[in-house]
Amino acid sequence: MNMSTKVPPLAAYDPQYDPLVSEGPGRNRDYAPTYWHATAGTLPEDDGPVSGDIDCDVAIVGSGYTGLACAIFLAREFGIKAVVLEANRVAWGCSTRNGGQAQNSAGRLSRSQWIARWGLDIAKRLHAEVQDGFETFEELVRSGQIDCEPQRGGHLYIAHRQRNFDKITAEAKLLNDVFGDKTRVVSGNELRADYLNEAEAVGAVLEPLGTGVHPARLAFGYQRMARELGAKIHPASPVADIQFNNGAYHLRTPGGTVRARAVGI
Secondary structure: OOOOOOOOOOEOOOOOOOOOOOOOOOOOEOOOOOHHHHOOOOOOOOOOOOOOOEEEEEEEEOOOHHHHHHHHHHHHHHOOOOEEEOOOOOOOOHHHOOOOEEEOOOOOOOHHHHHHHHOHHHHHHHHHHHHHHHHHHHHHHHOOOOOOOOEEOOEEEEEOOHHHHHHHHHHHHHHHHHHOOOOEEEEHHHHHHHOOOOOOOOEEEEEOOEEEOOHHHHHHHHHHHHHHOOOEEEOOOOOOEEEEEOOEEEEEEOOEEEEEEEEEO
16 A cells, blocks of 8 residues: 555635535535634644555545544444545535534424324334434543533524424424423523523424534544544545446545445445
């Protein structure tokens, strides 16, 4: 394996860049100039861009929360030291510029919409999977290895119209009765007295599982943990092509080809 620490020139952050429509995935783009990035502290080390052919058991494309957590658990539970490939800087996308809200929810659909679309059994299984994910996140944060400034205390859904308040109140009852959650309806006066002075709010629902975090510190904590467990993390290494040949996946990057038995994207 021929690796070097030579890094291509850092590309300036471009606020017009959209990975869904812009040409190419970008390479070694700088972080967005956010508050999170400015207060993240010293950036953790990585393994530099790919500069030669690499053989590994598992290659992971993308170094956000999902890719880094995948590398952590492959190492912790299976002894697999994955190779993580990132087009730009590590955790360059949403993982370092989101709202910092870790909560026991998933997607745009409510639990009642899950039931209507897929039935109660699947809805309960989805809920259990989401809850397991939240507990896994909390376990990683509580280990003390990740300094992401966690602030626990729940998550508020706030309604500014009565019909919306009625809707989230009904959803809270469903969460309590069917899924066993401990949500609580909060009146507008209680919200303003105990949580925030939102003048136009009719009321809110408090979900007990909610933790505010510094999202960039969380991502970089995952990065440090993954590398301590033996994973290799290569920024500035966009994957241009994946082919399956002779029993292995061949991931082509500007600096070399990564050959892997399995790929996580």
